[in-house]
Amino acid sequence: MRKKVLFAWLLLLTITTRAQETFPVNGVAEPKASCYAFTNATIVKDAATSISNATMIVRDGKITAVGAALTIPADAMIIDCKGKFIYPSFIDLYAEYGMPVAQRTQGGFNFNAPAQITSNQKGAYGWNQAIRTDVQGVRIFAGDNVKAKALRESGFGAALTHQRDGIARGTGVFVSLSDSKENKTVLKEKASAHYSFNKGTSTQSYPGSIMGSISLLRQTYLDAQWYKNNPAAEGVNLSLRFWNEQQTLPQIFEANDKWAVVRADKIGDEFGVQYIMKAGGNEYQRVAEMAGTKATFILPLNYPAAMDIEDPLDARFVSLTDMKHWEMAPANAAMFEKAGISFVLTTSDLRDARQFLTNLRKAIEYGLSESKALEALTKTPATVLGMYDVVGSLEAGKIANFLITSGPVFAEKTTIYQNWVQGEKYSVKDELWNDVKGIYNLTINTPGGTKTFVLDVKNSTTASVIGKDTLTGRFTFDGKQVRLNFPEAKGSRNNIRLSGIANDNLWSGVGDDVNGGRFTWTAVYSKETTVKPDSTRSKPPVKIGAVTYPFNGYGYTEMPKQETILIKNATVWTNEKEGVLQNTDVLIKNGKIAAVGKNLSDAGAKVIDGTGKHVTAGIIDEHSHIAAASINEGGQSVTSEVRITDNLNPEDINIYRQLSGGVTSSHILHGSANTIGGQTQLIKLRWGANDEGLKFQNWPGYIKFALGENVKRSSSQQNNRFPDSRMGVSQVLIDAFTRARDYEASWKKYDEEKKKNPKATAPRRDLELDALVEILNKKRFITCHSYVQSEITDILRVADKFGFTLNTFTHILEGYKVADKMKAHGANASTFSDWWNYKMEVVDAIPYNASIMQQVGINVAINSDDAEMARHLNHEAAKSVKYGGMSEEDALKMVTLNPAKMLRVDDRVGSIKVGKDADIVLWSDHPLSIYAKAEKTIVDGIVYYDREKDKQLRLDIAKERARLMAKMIGEKRMGMPTVPFAPSMEIMHTCSDHNHSHGLLVVDADELNQNSNQ
Template sequence: MTKQKSWLLACGFVLLAQFGLAQPSFPENGVADPRHGHYAFTNATIVKDAGTTLTNATLIIKDGKITAVGTGIKVPAGAVEVDCNGKFIYPSFIDIYADYGIATPQRQAGGFNFAQQAQLNSAAKGAYGWNQAIKTDVEAYKQFVVDDAKAKPLRELGFGTVLSHVKDGIARGTGTLVTLATDKENFVILKDRASAHYSFNKGTSTQSYPGSMMGMIALLRQTYLDAQWYKTKPAAEGLNLSLQFWNDEQGLPQIFEANDKWNDLRADRIGDEFGVQYIIKGGGNEYQRIKEMKATNASFIVPIAYPQAQDVEDPNDARFVSLSDMKHWELAPTNPGAFEKAGIPFCLTTADLRDVKTFMTNLRSAFNYGLSETAALTALTKTPATILGVYNQVGSLDAGKWANFLITSGPIFSEKTNILQNWVQGNKYSVKEDGWKDNRGTYKLVINTASGPVNYTLDFKSNTSANLIGKDTITSKFYFDGRQVRINVAPERKPGENMRLSGIVNNDVWSGTGEDSVGNMFTWTATYDRPSTQKADSVRKRPAGPVGKVTYPFEPYGWDESQAPKQETILIKNATVWTNEKEGVLQNADVLIKNGKIAAVGKGLSDASARVIDGTGKHITPGIIDEHSHIAASSINEGGQSVTSEVRIADNLNPDDINIYRQLSGGVTTSHILHGSANTIGGQTQLIKLRWGANDEDLKFKGSAPFIKFALGENVKRSTSSISNSSNNVRYPDTRMGVEQVLIDAFTRAKDYAKSWDAYNSAKDKKGLTAPRRDLELDALVEILNNKRFITCHSYVQSEINTAMKVAELMGYHVNTFTHILEGYKVADKMKAHGANASTFSDWWNYKLEVQDAIPYNAAIMQRVGLNVAINSDDAEMARRLNQEAAKIVKYGGVTEEEALKMVTLNPAKMLHVEDKVGSLKTGKDGDVVLWSDHPLSIYAKPLYTIVDGTVYFDRAKDEQMQKTVDAERNRLVKKLVGEKRSGAPVQPAMPSYQYMHTCTEHGHSHGLLTIDTDDVN
């Protein structure tokens, strides 16, 4: 070895020892070059955190870490001093919802389509769980690769640290916290397993289950239970890596991608059930239910991706764009400010942006709509670092933390501020360094012509604006990029004095060459004279202008907080009262509603505190009850398996469904929301009150009996279904015989399950015993066996109706209600003996093979046999006219008018086991009342008031006014959108808003028509 090399290596070892650095494990291909970044940034305005700003301060960094920050700090020997006079230094931003450095997961070629066979089992290879949407084994740090091309645009926005994870699956494994430095992966990963991630999106999984929102919720709930059980190391399970990873990840920050206000609440309830506080990634519409967001006690990750304006200039396009979409376009920028005002901890993210370059523009828009700059900076620094437990490393400018900081030309959020440099782990990344020096001001310009020098003053305003001042002020075309300058002088009054100048800038001296109007060449110089006299740029908010109000629900005919319907004392006088009780129909009678209950029914009632409504010539009935409905839910069918008793309609109610209001306008006050009919044993149902504007929890009919949906026939066996025609139907059963066996098998398993729990619970000494695995599917079936949950069964053909009752009697349960039951007239005597109710249509028939024997006399025949019969809708449109459907039974079957009305009031209340609360007008029952304009079975009858629990949720006179309000609001927003387009802002083509109208009458699934969602009600 030469002396020179020995000396170099010796110096290297001395340096390593001096700075306390251990040698890396990677071999050196060449001569070691241990450089040590040691810098002092002086004379800066340093924003240590959102609450602490230091003026004329110094920041010292060494070897990628901050060693000191403050005022009056002496520059250490050996440190490179950087004069930051006039500059600002901020902690760099943190985005905790990213996939930087992670390859985008790809679904297998072709994806899922109806021509393929359903995939019932997981395709994952290895000792993993049964569902491939549970990807707990995925660890982002093992996939992470530094990618400067993707890091650069994030650094240019001010980000220095991101949390990346694989955005695939319902349980997504762990995320990794990394910096945006371009060093090797080993050095940029700050925390390998930094978080655990979840979503309501099964991602690349092609497995059939889950296929609905409620299925995803059920899968998550079951996985929590399975993971708890797995801690006991049950021999029955063997090795389950999915559950093992799940348990290992529970100590990490738990992040849930919900992406919608209602999904936010659904996720939070899952967390509450299992003692987990999720960090919720929202969808940008949380301002519509900010009180509910506050009540979650969660921290949120808030995107600032706003919907693009729609092109509604053509009136034909505008009429298909829903009011709620237009309102959301206007109000979306208020979302971050709503979180701040509510005192909810939140982070900001670039997620969901069409182009990350719009991040700062959108953020400034949020300032105009209520977000403060202090809250924004906190949301981009301290809050994400604190949530992840890494505030000791990043998130502020404090000694000992990583040297992740920004140097800016002014206050960070000012429109004219440039990020000059972004330092990440002590490495400098140039952003707009050409703006390091503020060259704005006046310069003495000398043009050296053949006849001598000519003096001008150059007033430099910006990189594209300057004035040349001689005897006159001449506006010139000007370009400056920080290094080169071009000036094109073309005075209008003296065209012979045209000049073109070009040159370079060297500190405060500019020089170059030029040419006059006749081609004479010359040289020129410009020297800095004094700073610009123009007012310095400052962070300012532009007035946002008037915006609409948030309404509940966020739909047409919703109410704002000042208009919220309130429970009242109401006295309706002098009407025809249909009591559905032994008193029958009372003429010229009164109904008093107080404290949400019927206080009295009779004549001559009075109450000094009551709002009095004149019912002269009008009719009062109990509110209509729809025993079979599919409104107000985000999903209806979980058809991935033959038995899905674990799923719950209650988990995915949608209070924003306009059909709630539409059906109130038809006198409906209670609806039974059923699971679909794609499987033998479907999901748990939910009874709701139509409380327009309530949240999903407050829609629920408290204290009502729990039900579940079963199904028979073509929808279950799917042999004629468009989804699984021919050999592609691999899901059992494929015949009506198979349906019978599914029922027997399910309840056999449920009985064995119940016995195992009975044995465990009754054991005096549980030492050495392992508790049985909680199974949500079997829990529901055991409730049926114990008469704690009741069945409503989709049915058509008499043979399978008979079979269903025989299986029930064999297995020890009974069918509470047969719904549809269009061949019920054939087996009414057997249904009566079984103790079943019948919920049917008035006159639907011949819409598919199973219905060919249906007759319009069905309901009347079943009633004469002694069955409790209801008329249901199964259709959002029909539900608005259930009073007329009941009237048809008078025509077809000759039943009395009172008995016909009971088919949509008291009778469904009985079959739903809530007849003690609703269905008739009786003292003590719920104040669910309708005041009709005419005889309630008349086609001319219209509800004037629909009252639920003593609260008027539909008022026809008010509705007429609201229609005008809706029209005015639409017109206002259309004009605003048109103005947006004409201002030159980008717009997208008008997009109609669609809504599924769910029904059970289609093959295979329970959705029927896909309709355009308009703002009409009646």
């Protein structure tokens, strides 16, 4: 269809509205009212409503009417949009537009540097400078024309912006993206409240871990609730006051990762807050968990680029997980749509906002519907902010934020001509507004006669003149004036020059021939250019790999199920009074051990021949640091409020590796950076489960204490955190429990007062002291990092003074020196088999330690404290047979029944007994032999590790890696953008890690298990 030419003066006209305002005018004021009528357009009012051949009236920056047969006001400037589309401009809920960048400096907890214990923020603010509720986005917002232009060119007309700094970040401001003064662009001053797990520019030592960030948020919620009663002891606390004021706003949490989303949601659930989650792009890997949050998500479209891995040596350092994510990340939004999860889209995380539409079209290619994409950029973000009556669709009364495009807005060849913001036009590709493409009959009237040509206009810059020859000319069209230069003949350097005015289908003007002779000319539109049919095939549906749980080569597309399993004719190590049973059967049913004996049968059972093989209870690692995102919160001497359970990492490959070594449960401890560390978490190695699925349910809570060099930072020359000596460690314990007693007494007093006065004021709830009171009341149990006999003796005295028990001494390499005192106290011992001389505290360690303590009557376990050693704890236990003459059964108990006892779960695990959980291992050989391999590791009656299946998985991994590598290399060869090879990283934690972000470079994190226990 021929598209009419719009007069240039209509295209270029911009009229501003100047109502009465406080700003003075330097010159002559021009108070003009502005009214526009956009006619003959396809108007997409919202994702569900489109009107053909429609008109939209805009007056004074607002839409006054939208419809198909409107009466156009007499004063309206008519803009003919025939053949064009009008859409509502997009809304970005996570821009950093107009905000000063917070200056990031080194700080936080560093083992070898002085700690900043208190806040350095001046004023009546809270104790932690990562709580920045005093920041108000509207006060620091300053328009940025350069960034606004980039956003407008991607279709955006409004944005929610805030300063991304801190754990609580204050308020965001909702602004339009016009170039007007800030007072005109601010649409909502306090539009949102913002949070994260990142403390940002704070140089304060606490928090120094994800656990600490979570605890700080939880404590701040509690403190803010308490502060509402205006406690005299607190005085004025502006941080808490602003916090309370901001709770009625939309609450936006920057998670940036699927598991961080889960962690944030739990905080929200605890305090009755529904967060809006800023995602990171990997959330499709756990869609069920994302749906379970009931949150609206802010989804970035920042996809990883293909890596240059043509060198096979480079390729082997890239994990399958990273390659799978590269392939599947563009499907994130589509998977959210399929799952019915509410979401909006953002330019956040993109290096350049101009990449947005390209990446959005890729998301559509991967399955996102265009209607959902439009809704996620208009109605949903406006609704989230409570601003849908102002923006988000094209309806009367709303701000005139809209796009004029050449076609459907997400189509690959569609052009955004203009982006109108608050009724003001911003050109994007305005020069392409007039589509003059077509065939014209060109007539040149010279003194010597009339010449006719066919003029084939390709676009606004290219045309061909067709006579005897086809002559390529230089053509320009600016919306009104036409200019054409073309050679008089093929190969000639002499040009004929034409200039004229376009008036709809008729162009006319004057020209000069090669001799300077003047002539007139006309060009009459004949027909559209004939477009050759596209001979290329349409793009086939994008094929991507499957999501697995966990998201690596050893994951499941569907989680394994409980089975009825009958192991026949094996040697069974019961760990019970029956001892070791030869040629015995074990029946597993409904996740429990159903029967142990000879000649068992079950018609529905899967039968496994155990001839020549051994069955034991699953190994329990009493001291581990796997499966956690952070281990140490060392910012303070006492951090009993932090919890390992808050930052479990279910996708740690070490879970699978340790299953291959027969481990079925692990006690995940806080590290040893401080005297009283964090609360621990016992897990079952249910590979593929989420964080809740890992937890060993209904077990009593434990907590980590530590003594000695790590606590007093013997290796740090700049330590300024108390304590600095072993005496100081003792004093920290005495002070902490004294405070806990006083705290408990204050609550008891309150409970009594409340009976008389229901309006009695409750004490401030303190998460740190809550945990210590649980210890005093024998509801939480201690595992204590320890080495030297003197400090072991000292903490026993402190425990006796306050009436609590040290449940377990871990490491305890001088335990043989004080075994009698430990026995009298009732302590357990969890130790190493033969570790020695790795620091000064262990120079007196001996390999007979475990046997000596056992002979004294202490319940002894062998632990790992090491992700690698945990895979062969059976071998570590066997060393006591050699060094201490321990019986084989007692040695095996040190990694099965004994840790179950010290963890108070021996009624469920640790031995082969009817009724206990079916956590068992089928070994190829004697379980204490170095030749023994775990053939099957079963947890709750589910086979989570099968050596034969593992062999097939390795073949599948190799095949999948080859496919993805070929795909990546193909991207490079097709000229697509690639980035240099970058090795995959895996986080490995140990007891002494003093930062939560330690990384260990590995050769493919997914495939390190290739040689496990072979």
